[in-house]
Amino acid sequence: xxxxxxxxxxxxxxxxxxxxxxxxxxxxxxxxxxxxxxxxxxxxxxxxxxxxxxxxxxxxxxxxxxxxxxxxxxxxxxxxxxxxxxxxxxxxxxxxxxxxxxxxxxxxxxxxxxxxxxxxxxxxxxxxxxxxxxxxxxxxxxxxxxxxxxxxxxxxxxxxxxxxxxxxxxxxxxxxxxxxxxxxxxxxxxxxxxxxxxxxxxxxxxxxxxxxxxxxxxxxxxxxxxxxxxxxxxxxxxxxxxxxxxxxxxxxxxxxxxxxxxxxxxxxxxxxxxxxxxxxxxxxxxxxxxxxxxxxxxxxxxxxxxxxxxxxxxxxxxxxxxxxxxxxxxxxxxxxxxxxxx
Amino acid sequence: xxxxxxxxxxxxxxxxxxxxxxxxxxxxxxxxxxxxxxxxxxxxxxxxxxxxxxxxxxxxxxxxxxxxxxxxxxxxxxxxxxxxxxxxxxxxxxxxxxxxxxxxxxxxxxxxxxxxxxxxxxxxxxxxxxxxxxxxxxxxxxxxxxxxxxxxxxxxxxxxxxxxxxxxxxxxxxxxxxxxxxxxxxxxxxxxxxxxxxxxxxxxxxxxxxxxxxxxxxxxxxxxxxxxxxxxxxxxxxxxxxxxxxxxxxxxxxxxxxxxxxxxxxxxxxxxxxxxxxxxxxxxxxxxxxxxxxxxxxxxxxxxxxxxxxxxxxxxxxxxxxxxxxxxxxx
Numbered sequence: 023x024x025x026x027x028x029x030x031x032x033x034x035x036x037x038x039x040x041x042x043x044x045x046x047x048x049x050x051x052x053x054x055x056x057x058x059x060x061x062x063x064x065x066x067x068x069x070x071x072x073x074x075x076x077x078x079x080x081x082x083x084x085x086x087x088x089x090x091x092x093x094x095x096x097x098x099x100x101x102x103x104x105x106x107x108x109x110x111x112x113x114x115x116x117x118x119x120x121x122x123x124x125x126x127x128x129x130x131x132x133x134x135x136x137x138x139x140x141x142x143x144x145x146x147x148x149x150x151x152x153x154x155x156x157x158x159x160x161x162x163x164x165x166x167x168x169x170x171x172x173x174x175x176x177x178x179x180x181x182x183x184x185x186x187x188x189x190x191x192x193x194x195x196x197x198x199x200x201x202x203x204x205x206x207x208x209x210x211x212x213x214x215x216x217x218x219x220x221x222x223x224x225x226x227x228x229x230x231x232x233x234x235x236x237x238x239x240x241x242x243x244x245x246x247x248x249x250x251x252x253x254x255x256x257x258x259x260x261x262x263x264x265x266x267x268x269x270x271x272x273x274x275x276x277x278x279x280x281x282x283x284x285x286x287x288x289x290x291x292x293x294x295x296x297x298x299x300x301x302x303x304x305x306x307x308x309x310x311x312x313x314x315x316x317x318x319x320x321x322x323x324x325x326x327x328x329x330x331x332x333x334x335x336x337x338x339x340x341x342x343x344x345x346x347x348x349x350x351x352x353x354x355x356x357x358x359x360x361x362x363x364x
Numbered sequence: 365x366x367x368x369x370x371x372x373x374x375x376x377x378x379x380x381x382x383x384x385x386x387x388x389x390x391x392x393x394x395x396x397x398x399x400x401x402x403x404x405x406x407x408x409x410x411x412x413x414x415x416x417x418x419x420x421x422x423x424x425x426x427x428x429x430x431x432x433x434x435x436x437x438x439x440x441x442x443x444x445x446x447x448x449x450x451x452x453x454x455x456x457x458x459x460x461x462x463x464x465x466x467x468x469x470x471x472x473x474x475x476x477x478x479x480x481x482x483x484x485x486x487x488x489x490x491x492x493x494x495x496x497x498x499x500x501x502x503x504x505x506x507x508x509x510x511x512x513x514x515x516x517x518x519x520x521x522x523x524x525x526x527x528x529x530x531x532x533x534x535x536x537x538x539x540x541x542x543x544x545x546x547x548x549x550x551x552x553x554x555x556x557x558x559x560x561x562x563x564x565x566x567x568x569x570x571x572x573x574x575x576x577x578x579x580x581x582x583x584x585x586x587x588x589x590x591x592x593x594x595x596x597x598x599x600x601x602x603x604x605x606x607x608x609x610x611x612x613x614x615x616x617x618x619x620x621x622x623x624x625x626x627x628x629x630x631x632x633x634x635x636x637x638x639x640x641x642x643x644x645x646x647x648x649x650x651x652x653x654x655x656x657x658x659x660x661x662x663x664x665x666x667x668x669x670x671x672x673x674x675x676x677x678x679x680x681x682x683x684x685x686x687x688x689x690x691x692x693x694x695x
Contacts (some may be wrong), residue, residue, distance in 0.1 A: 285563040288637055
């Protein structure tokens with residue numbers, strides 16, 4: 023019945039703090055089919071990285087607590103897996119690229135050594151490739167990310183490479199053996215805009231060529247617009263809006279999505295909006311209602327006491343907001359957009 | 365937001381002439397004369413009331429220029445004139461009036477505010493040093509400084525560690541404004557912040573620009589942001605300025621291949637913006653190390669319109685139309 027590659031259902035990930043549990047991910051539903059590209063957009067601290075870390079179960083076990091939810095990968099619940107089964111997933115099915123390439127690579131081993139380890143680990147259990155094969159695979163992977171002279175690069179230590187090169191190596195490592203899903207956590211954020219552009223084009227070409235599904239985590243609406251098919255907008259641990267990329271930019275519905283779009287400075291000019299009123303809420307004592315309601319200019323009584331569900335309002339376009347339900351018929355408030363001639 | 369170029373007059377508040385800042389390479393032999401040429405012959409000026417955007421990739425030398433103007437680096441060559449006065453002549457003894465008139469806001473408010481002081485102490489120092497108010501009015505003036513950036517007055521008791529990133533940056537701005545400066549250098553003030561917070565800070569800066577009649581040198585790597593706030597934009601690459609133009613001209617008819625590459629790399633969120641990006645320019649390569657700057661035009665290793673002349677001869681800055689300067693053989 024369920025044909026999704028990855029299906030996250032009502033995931034809750036909390037962190038233990040001295041004040042109590044910080045409810046960082048609060049009931050996230052998300053699914054991706056094989057070979058598709060989706061993006062998760064949200065500001066820092068909204069729980070996008072925590073969600074993806076839960077998928078690979080690479081959270082700090084002492085601090086993280088997952089009270090509810092399931093993560094189905096090919097119909098198997100990752101959260102219920104034994105460590106050995108989980109290893110199989112990490113080994114063959116899902117890989118992840120982190121935001122900071124210099125932190126992802128070990129400074130005391132050469133690129134080659136680290137790459138060989140990844141290949142050996144991924145291929146373990148089968149016949150096991152020979153050293154020659156491993157080297158060939160590594161060289162091919164480095165060539166795939168357009169780095170000249172792969173033989174020399176294999177001998178290099180990470181500090182001898184630039185930031186862009188390091189991120190290319192991380193991508194090469196993530197895709198050196200066939201994967202079904204690649205999770206990219208802000209791969210271009212730490213890089214310059216021209217390098218970021220190159221990394222994104224490379225990533226898109228590689229996942230298309232290898233038919234790998236891609237989950238792109240980013241805070242930049244521009245990046246997801248260029249890279250992915252479907253966008254999930256996340257705010258304070260909730261998915262607030264889901265739509266196909268062109269639809270989301272044509273017709274953003276959630277007040278937060280609209281506010282976020284207004285805040286992005288435009289290349290075409292037109293001034294800067296006033297920003298979104300207020301700050302990100304407290305996760306330890308969250309409001310029982312919509313978590314965006316304290317900052318929302320449309321908020322009514324119902325928003326403060328009841329949590330809106332993610333409902334489909336148009337085909338393939340869902341939004342978690344009472345504004346689009348019967349409970350909220352009148353349209354009040356005003357658009358926060360204050361733009362002027364420049 | 366008011367019209368930005370209202371207050372623009374012709375008077376230059378700051379002009380930088382042939383500025384060179386070299387740093388010796390650590391570990392290299394002194395006789396080898398190896399230097400990081402962070403800033404390598406830069407000329408520009410800022411008119412009173414202007415917002416000049418200085419844009420470039422990391423390692424292009426934009427922050428080094430800021431630090432040299434403010435006096436944190438010693439230049440190798442060149443001059444910096446502030447209101448006609450050469451401030452580099454005697455680097456150790458800069459006039460107090462210069463220190464009062466020129467302030468800086470750093471990129472990372474987390475490390476530019478002392479975590480062991482409270483906001484009151486942080487804001488008091490410039491007021492005391494520059495004798496802005498009599499001693500008995502200091503506390504009042506601190507509160508006024510907070511009012512100016514619309515922070516609540518009870519912030520005086522907080523420490524930088526207990527407030528958010530956006531608020532910290534507002535405190536930095538308040539601190540810069542304490543000495544009643546004429547000219548503020550903003551070194552990527554919003555690049556570590558989220559867009560919704562960035563919008564607030566930028567609006568605050570624009571409001572203060574109008575109210576206090578300030579001049580800004582705005583350093584950033586975000587060209588979309590620059591489009592919306594600056595009066596003129598200068599692009600830097602490997603310690604040299606490639607192109608300077610009034611904002612509108614800069615975005616509608618960029619001439620330098622590097623500017624075109626930068627503009628075409630920006631991820632945008634509407635078709636309208638997509639139209640503005642130069643077509644057929646694909647970003648390639650990376651910024652080379654400033655120790656071994658390529659010969660001739662330093663951009664030739666990444667340029668898609670390279671001709672034979674480029675690797676041999678460094679182009680000079682030319683004014684192609686009034687106010688629009690380009691450093692390229694082809695322009």
